[in-house]
Amino acid sequence: MKNDIVNLDETNCVEKLSKQDWNILFEFDEENNRKGDFKRIYPNPHNIENYTHLFGNFHYSNFLVQKWLDCPKNFLELICKKKVPKVKKE
Numbered sequence: 001m002k003n004d005i006v007n008l009d010e011t012n013c014v015e016k017l018s019k020q021d022w023n024i025l026f027e028f029d030e031e032n033n034r035k036g037d038f039k040r041i042y043p044n045p046h047n048i049e050n051y052t053h054l055f056g057n058f059h060y061s062n063f064l065v066q067k068w069l070d071c072p073k074n075f076l077e078l079i080c081k082k083k084v085p086k087v088k089k090e
Contacts, residue, residue, distance in 0.1 A: 008067040010075040022079065024061050025068050029076055045069045 005016055032040060042051055048066045055062070
C-alpha cells in the first residue's frame, strides 16, 4: 500500500495523503457532482464493502475512495471549500 491510510480521517488526512491521493479524491468528487439527477450505484457509502470482493484486483485508489466515503466529514473541504453558485432572484 502506498500510504498508511487504514485509519484515515479528517484529523490526519493532510499528513497522510500525497498530491496524487488528493487528485484522485478531487476527481471522484467532481465526477460525483457532475452526475446530476442520476444516482450513483457504485461506489457509494452504503455498498462499497459489499461489492469490493467481486473485483479481481485490489487497487489502492479504490481503497482510498472507500476510506473517504466512510468518513463522516468531507475532508476535501479542508483543502478547498465548495462554492455553491448563487441563483439570481427575479
